[in-house]
Amino acid sequence: MGRKVNPIGFRLGGIKTWESRWFAERNYTQQLHEDIKIRSTVFNRLSNAGISHVVISRSGDDLNVTVYTAKPGVVIGKGGATVDALRTELENMTGKKVTLNIEEVRQPELDAQLVADSIAEQISKRVSYKRAMKQAVQRAMRAGAKGIKIRVSGLVGGPSSMSRSIVEIDGRVPLQTIRADIDYAQVHAYTPGGRIGVKVWIYKGDVLPEAETSGQAATTELVGSR
Incomplete structure (x- = not known):
C-alpha cells in the first residue's frame, strides 16, 4: 500500500496535517478552486525564490497565507515591495483580506x-x-x-x-x-x-506518540537509577 499512494496523503491525520486548513458547509468548490489559484499565483510569481509549500487557512472572509521558502529575502523584496505586490494581487483576485506570512526553510x-x-x-x-x-x-x-x-x-x-x-x-x-x-x-x-x-x-x-515517548523516557530514567 505504501508504494501505491502519495506518501504525504497516506499519513494525513496521523503525523501530517493538511495544507488547506478550513471547513466549509457551502461554497466548498469555490474555495477549493480559490486555493488552487492562490498556490498557482505564488509559485508563478516567486518561481526563483525556492518555494517549498503554501499553507492556507480561513476565518470568515479573512485569508491567512503562509509561504515557506528557502530565500525569504527574495520573497520580501527591497523594502517589502515584492510581498506587498503579491498581497495586493491575491486580495484583488479573491476579493478578501489577505494576511501574508513568510517562513524560512532552514534546511x-x-x-x-x-x-x-x-x-x-x-x-x-x-x-x-x-x-x-x-x-x-x-x-x-x-x-x-x-x-x-x-x-x-x-x-x-x-x-x-x-x-x-x-x-x-x-x-x-x-x-x-x-x-x-x-x-x-x-x-x-x-x-x-x-x-x-x-x-x-x-x-x-x-514521529512517536507523546505517551510512548514519555514511557520510553521513564524507562530510561528507571534503568539509569539502577
Whole structure:
C-alpha cells in the first residue's frame, strides 16, 4: 500500500496535517478552486525564490497565507515591495483580506520539493542527471536525513535514447510505516528531448506518540537509577 499512494496523503491525520486548513458547509468548490489559484499565483510569481509549500487557512472572509521558502529575502523584496505586490494581487483576485506570512526553510537539503526543483533545474540546464542526483543524495545525508530516494524517469539520455527510470538511494525509506516522517515531491523538468519526471522521497525519522515517548523516557530514567 505504501508504494501505491502519495506518501504525504497516506499519513494525513496521523503525523501530517493538511495544507488547506478550513471547513466549509457551502461554497466548498469555490474555495477549493480559490486555493488552487492562490498556490498557482505564488509559485508563478516567486518561481526563483525556492518555494517549498503554501499553507492556507480561513476565518470568515479573512485569508491567512503562509509561504515557506528557502530565500525569504527574495520573497520580501527591497523594502517589502515584492510581498506587498503579491498581497495586493491575491486580495484583488479573491476579493478578501489577505494576511501574508513568510517562513524560512532552514534546511533546504531536507525539503523534498526544493531538492526535486534543484534536480529538475539542473537537468533543464543539461547538467548530468547522475551528478545532480548523487550530489542531492550526499547533501541530504550530510544534513541529517535517515534515508533518501530519487527517481528520474524519461528520455534521460537525450532525444535519441530510450525512455527509462534511474534510481539513486541511500539509507532506508520505509514507505509502509505510517509513523515514518517521509517528505515527498514530484517535479517535471522540461528539456529539448521532452519532459522528464523527478520524484524525491526523504526519510527524516519516526514521529512517536507523546505517551510512548514519555514511557520510553521513564524507562530510561528507571534503568539509569539502577
